[in-house]
Amino acid sequence: MFSKIINEFEKKQLKNNLYKIKVGDFITVEINVFDKLRKNKIQYFSGIIISIKNKRICSSIIVRKYSNGEGIEQLFFIHSNNIKNIIINNSNRVRKSKLFFIKKNKFNKLIKTNKKYINI
Structure with a gap:
């Protein structure tokens, strides 16, 4: 019974128009x-x-950008x-599901994608 109440609450809170985003996309989030x-x-946050x-x-995304x-x-x-x-600025196909290795490298490193190299 308790799970039914939670499911009904979640259905009301969920957005119907989901964004077609994936890891490696350059996006701009309007907050x-x-x-x-x-x-x-309205504040804008753009990054990868x-x-x-x-x-x-509880679906979430982590966006990383470089400033100064x-x-x-x-x-x-x-x-x-x-x-x-x-807003999706640039959509890229990346071979990894999590891009946490970007944290350790310099921001000028290249990410290898399917067709081209993208300079971050």
Whole structure:
């Protein structure tokens, strides 16, 4: 009985229009941010997807970008109400399911994809 209640709650919270994203895509995430005066602002975070976790309402992606030579990672929950839109800038086929090796390397390293090399 308890699981039925949870399933009904999750169905209401899940977004129907899922994004066709995969690991290795360069994306831009539009985030709704509230400031102290309760004004709604849109903040953009663009980078490469290094991980995807698919667990129903807890589905999440980790996006990594480089700013001023420093690597910044952000965790986004796909079904969150704060995410307004996800725009795919460049779609690439990568041979790994998790790209955590990008953290250890310099940001100018190359990722080998199916057809071409992409400079990160």
